[in-house]
Every structure is written in structure tokens, then in C-alpha cells.
Amino acid sequence: MTVDRRRASAALAGLLLGLLAVLLGPAGPADAHAALVASDPGSNTIVPDAPNKITLTFSESVQLISGKIQVLAPDGSRADQGDPQANGSTVTIPLRSGGGRGTYLVSYRVVSADSHPVAGTLTYSVGAASAPPTETQLDQSVDPVVRALIPVGKYLGYAGLVLLVGPVLVLALLWPHRLSRVGPARLVWTGIGLVLGSTALAVWLQAPYTTGTGLFDVSADDLQDVLGSTFGAVMLVRLGVIVAAAFLLRPLLTGAGGESRADLALLGVLGVAALATWPLTGHPTASPVAGVSVVVDAIHLAAMAVWLGGLVMLTGFLLRRADERELGAILPIWSRWAATAVTALVLAGVVQALIEIASFKGLFQSTYGRLILVKVALVAVVLGLAAYARTLVRNRTAETGPRTLRRMVLAELAVTAVVLGVTAALVQIPPPRTAEASETAATSTTITQTVSDDSVSLQVDVFPATVGNNSLHLYAYTPDNKPLPVVEWTATAALPAKGIEPIEVPLLRLTDFHAVGDIALPMAGDWTFKFTVRTSDIDQSTLTMTAKIS
Template structure:
């Protein structure tokens, strides 16, 4: 009996150390960076357009979902320019605008949820006719997260992954390897603990998603906010997880109390199906859904989780129950089978990890020069040591030393658990870090290729827009103003473009007078370089102004 007491304490110590090693980094890390990025907008960010549009279109790097009341367009006077509800189709958000927008600079603020369930926020501006002082942005323009919510999100992840480890591996061992003579009370408590952790983490995740996406406090959540979360993709997946785990709990009762037999084979088959469905819910709420090959990423991530849960959960059962309680004959039957399971799980982990890295990193530069890539290299190095230890444990099993002296194998298992905890600790940080492909999209953002300059003389101010400022066809918009920034009537326009560095003489640009102060023209620019643009605006029979600028054409 004293030996059993010591064993139980050691089991609890190992479990505590394992879970802290696996998930402790999550408790001090911030929620994962948003993985969606604004890649384009219409009108372009910072551009000036001649007439007020009837809509604004935002295009992101991945599909997004709307957050009610968090997208606005403010007119130059600070009033709302948007009208009706915005709509979303995949990665594109369309914001309808009211008619008759005035001249000046408009401000667009947005806050949406990316495909991997993280909020994305920002602002952009565009001007109609001429630029003015933009309206002030509100707090929705930044991804602000309440500190308490920020701390509880990794806690919820901790609970979920801990529950997965304590559920999958022990159930598999009980169903296929557990000796009939041993009681199942201890492993049963382990499994029920795993179920409780998964359910608790899911409920906590559903609650936290509302203040996380809205940027509010933990208790500033209304019934309507929770309803919105449940109606989102994130909410639907989490509800599926709850339903699957609840169904599995009913099927597990006979297995955990030892009453299952041949008649429970159907239950075991159903448990297998439910297990696959439950594992799939983890990648469906993470960044695998935003991968360029989302279907492959989801399957690979689920395989990675399954292999991890089988291997670690099985090691916990081996160390905590089988090695202390099974006799030599039982270990002789169990250990070779477990050794093959472990080898298969390790192979699945390696395969899934390589595929995930190829999808998320894809280049050698991304592997070496990004935080995400360096974490993968660290993970690979530690994993290599773990695989070496696992190979040593297989040799012990093959030599049948462990059957007569289980303590030797238990020491090897402890080493496996410890180093695997470090590997998955690195993985915990890896989940928080945007992969190179999404980090690049976030850094690039919506890039305007327009050239915009304001030219001045003592008689007028001329605003010039050239777009797309690339070799090929380009449009030119001219806006004339008085020195005090009022529209200036222009009777006649003239324009020319030259590239002296390449010996290209001035090319006349045909202009069309749109209004008293606005003209447009089109020209095909055949080469890249610093083009010289010359404009002449005649404002009366005797008054005219000639202004010159350079525009870099790429």
C-alpha cells in the first residue's frame, strides 16, 4: 500500500509538470496575432477621386466575418456617410454609402473577425474632390483587448489541450490494452477529468469570444453579443464540440466501469467517429482555416493533435497505471503493442509537422529569418532528441527487460514526457505567432500605386493624381483651386509628358474638361522612370499658369 501511495504522488507530480510544461507558456502569452490583413480597398487608401462613390469595398488576405456595428464611414463633417448594413462575401466587405457625399476627406473604420477567429481592425481615408482634415477615429480602429480577457484566453486553451491529452490516449488504452483483472477507477477519473476540461474550456471560449472580438470587458457582454457569437463560424464549431463530447460521455460509461464486452464494439466504433469529429474542431477555429490549402491544413492539424493526444495520453497511462500495476506477463503482451503505437504516433507527428511547415513557411528565408521559422527549427531539434529516447525505449521493450524491471522503462518514459512537454511548449508559442505568409500580408497591407502631388503658383493650386503609375495605360486627374483652396475655373487645359533620361520627347496628353475646375486624361507610358509632367491651365483670356512635376513610373 505505501508503494501505491508513492506511485500516485509521482503520477500527480508528473502530470502537473507535464501540463505546466505543455501549456504554461500559454498563460503568459498574448492571444494569437490576427492573421487577416487588409490588402486592397476601393477607393484606394489615401487617394483622391472626382466624385463621391456609392460604396466602399475592403479586401482582406483571408475570409472574414462582420461584427455588428463595427464598420463605419465618416464624412468630412464627422457625420455617418454609410447607409444600411455592410455585406461580406469571402474576403471582401462592401459598405453601402448614402448619395450626395460632399467634398473632402472621408474616414473608414473597420473591425472584423478573421477566419481564425481573431479580431482585425484599422482605418483608411479617401478624398472626394480635394483633401481636407479627416474626422477623428474611434477606439474600434485598434485591436484593443481587455487585460482580463487577454489572460483568460490562453487559460481556456490550456484547459482544452489538457483535456484532450487526458481523454484520447487513456480511452484508447482502456479500450484496447487494459488488462481485465485491473480496476478502471483511476483511469476513469482521468478520463472524466479530461471531459470536464474540454467542456469547461469550450464554454469559456464561447463566453470570451464576445468581449475579445468587441474589445469590451469580461462582463460587458449582452445576450445579443452571445447570440452573435453562437451564430458565427466559431460558435457553430464550438457547439459541435460540445455536442460531440457530450455524446461521447454517454458511450464511455460502460468502458470506464468495465462492463463493456463484445456487445460494446458498436459503441467503440461510434466513439472513434466522435473522436475524429471532436479533433477536427480545433483546427476549424484556428489559422489552418485561413491556409492557402485550408482542407489539407485542417486534416493535417487534426492528425497532429490526434498523434500528440495518443502518444502523451498513452505515456501517462503507461507511467501512472500500467507499469506500476501490471504483472510481467501482462506487460509482455502490452508493451510491444504500445511500442508500435508510439512509433506510429511519432511518425504521424513528424509527417504532419513537415507538411504544416511547408504550407506556412514555404521558403528558406521564412524558415531562417522569421520568429515562426526559428521556432520550427527549435521544435525539430528537441523532437529529434525525443525520437532518440523513444527509440531507446523500443529497444528496452524488444529486449523484454521492461517486463521484469518496469522501473527502468518508467525512467525512460519520464524523459520522453519531459522533453515532449518542451516540444509542445514551443508549439504553444508557435500557435501564437503569425506564420511568414500572413505576417508578410500584414506588413504589406493595401499599397497604393498612385502618384499624388499638389503644385502651387501665385495664381493657383493644382492637385494632380496619376494612377496606377505603372508602365502602360495611366489616368490623370487635375483639380484646380485658388490659393485660398476654392475651386478655380479653368477655361482651357494642356498637358505633356516626357522622359528625358531615355530620350523621350514631350508627348501631348489629351484632356477632357469634366467640370469648371476638374479635367481628366489618359496616356500610355511605355517605359519606367522619372517622367516629367507639364500642365498649363488658362483661367481667362489673358491669365494662365504652367506647372511642372516629376512622377516615378514603375
């Protein structure tokens, strides 16, 4: 091995080890790629009567995990009954009738459209708040070993694509007949093994990832649930396609000449089908324009696999074994292929980033956006190396061209190994559009306050507590938290700091102790609400509260 080759190999090994250190580094909180945007009853609200169901609404469609949704009553007993139902982004949880007063705890864990678990809790109260139940809460975490292994598995899958797609294309269209195919065949079989192995690992890891258990705490039922999900179906398709492709590849890899144009065309179809399985289990499926995102992501992967796989073949075999005449025919064609693949890679990556980041702020203020910037910088380095390599192809000499070109290709491969690692990390990080949906849900919540005097306790809900149309719900209780019949309700809203005099709020009586009204609040600020509650011909109370409207 020459000094240059030893240095290049050492540099590549160092980059790969550094990448694995990043992927296996300290684990942070579990990343959910969907957000709970609404619930009925709302989180931290008080309702007058026990509901017969709870509705959870997420920012994207979700699938249920067996046994991972429960509702606990104030005494710690189960308040839910029957099986919850998922319909797109909405989950409905049926409840037992006649639930008692106090605070209820809802725990949920579901799988988002991009195959990531979404877990959380919320509380609501019936009649009056109490200490929330704490017993037998569902585990909301992800095992750190499982979470660390998922991007490693994805990295191995990407590496398998590189060793499979690019080499097969070079063998089919550019490989000189006189050269042995033993080395490239081993490369292709390695790629097939990596794809199959990473797919099997992904199926196994998905079980503890979604249920929150340990790496070896997977039951047959857990695996059956995974295989019965959308994720499992896509993984099974990938396995079937790769196995079918392996049978068709044998003549090409042995050089026996038995492959036909029909076989090559079928291989192309299988390749497209295999590539499509990656975006179908990731961010693109939850994109606002899912069809566009899936196609763009598949193009991105295909361009990456063709380009990097071709570089591997170039540096590993052709630049060492092909003679000057063969290289003179191969390199110009490969140079055009690489230019086309890089163009597709960059354009597809830009479209993906625009869809996932959603705003200029998200590019700099989110982990996802900053990793995109790192990826862009690394790709810029690779493009510079590729441009120099293309110059060598055009102006190479017999003595220095292949040797220098090989060093440039090795450098390209070293940097792109890190790019693949960044890509593997990106699929585990929620994109800014998900974070923005979560923030919107967090800010669009009901303001709930209770004001009281010696005879009346009045709960007031203001929704959504923002400038514009708002709804008011009023619930009257006795000081000992029993429903209090009200004969007449009146309410006004004023903003003294901005000179807005009291505005009357028309109220509609729904029950003896519950009234509702709507009002348009024209400005943000600390609004003063005044309520008069008449409970008999001679008894009434006037109560005042301040609510911040944003």
C-alpha cells in the first residue's frame, strides 16, 4: 500500500469513527415528529359534566399502539373502556359513564405518519380540580440504546444502497469485458447484505422504539404489531424487492452474459420500488405535499446511490485495473453521469429542505436546520473536489492523471461518508414545521380562571384568548363545588389601558349553571371581564377577573 493510499484510508477511517461517535453519543429526549394540537376536553380545563369520550387531534395522521392509551380517574382507577379508535389525525377514547368529580389523567403513546412514537399526558377536571392521579402512568420514554441504534441502522442501509445501485449500473453499462467481476460482485453482495440486515434491524428496533421497552424486551406480539403497521408493510416490500433483485443480478455479477434487456429493465423497476420504501417510512409521508416529498426524496436517494456507488467502483477498481484506452472511453461518460446525479441531488435536497424547514427562522434556530447547513457545507466541499476531478478527466496525463484522480475520489468518498451520517441523523430529528405546529398548539389554549365570593364560585374559560373572535364559557358552583342554578347571567369586557369601555357579552344559558357567549376582542392586552350572576330574586354576585389576550 502506498503512502497516499495509507493516508487516504486513515482519513476515511477517522471520519467514519468520528461519525459513529456522533451517532452513538449521549441520548437526549425522545424526538416526536407529530404534535398534539387539540383535545376535547381541553388540557387543564374544567368541564361541568363527565364526558363520554376524549378526542385527541394531532398535526398528522397517527396509528395506535396496543395498550398504550389510558385515562385514569381521580381515584387512580381506569376511566376508559373499550378500544380507542384512530381516524387520520384524530384519536377517540371511549370513557365509562358516570365519572366522578375531580382531575383525570390522560396518557397516550401513538405512532406518527413518519414512524416515530408520539407520547404525552394531559389532564382535565370534572366539576372542580383535584390532585391528579399518579399511579400506573404509562412510560413516555425511549430506551437510549434503541434510540442510538436507529440512526446507525439507517446509515448501514444508506451504505448498502451505495454499494448496490452504483456498482450495478457501472457493471451493466461501463465495465470492460476483459476485467474480472469478482471484486465488484463482492461489493454488490455486501450492499445487498447491508440493505437486508439494516431492514431486519429496523423492524426489530421499531418494536421497542414504539412501545418504550428495552432492546431485548421485544415479544412476538410486539413484532406482529410492527409487521401489521404501515412501517412493517413497507419493510416487507423492501425485503421482497431486494431478494428478487438478488436472483436477477447473478448473471450480471458473474459475467456469464445471461442477462437480457428484459432482466435489466425489471431490475430497474425493482430498483425504483426499493428506493421508494425509504421515503415511505420517513418525513416525506407527513409532509404537507406528501406526493411531491416522496418523489423528491426517492430522486435524492437514487442520485446519491448512483454518484457515490460509481465513485467506489472508480477508485476501487477501474482506476487501478483499466488501461489508458478503456479509461479514455469510461471517464468522460462517468463524468456526465456524475454531473447529472449531483445536479439531481442538489435540486432534490433544496426542495426537501424548503418543505421541511418551512421558514427562514427554522434554518438557524432548530437542530434540523443547523444540520441542513452542515450538510450543505459538506456537499459544497464535495462539489469542489468533484469539479477538480472532472478537470483531471478532461486534461489528464498518463502519469499523473489516474493517480491524482484516485486521491480526489477518495477524498470525495471520505466527506460524503460524513454526509450520509448527517442524513441518518436528520431522519431522527423533528423538522421545524413539526415544532411550529407544536408551538401553535401550545399558544392556542384556553384561559381558565376561577373567581369567587362567599356565595358563588365562577369558573371562566376564554378560548382561544387571542385578538379576534373568542368564546366564553361560564360555570357556576357553590363554595363547596356543587352546581349552582343561575337565574340570570350578564358579562362585559373592557380594556382600560387602551381606552376601550366595557363591551357587553351576549350570553346563552345552556344549563342551570352553564352559560356561553361570543365576543370579538379588537386589541391585545389585559382585558377586564365583569360578570353578574343572579341566583334568586334577591341574591346576586358581581365578580371581576383579568385575562391576558395576545
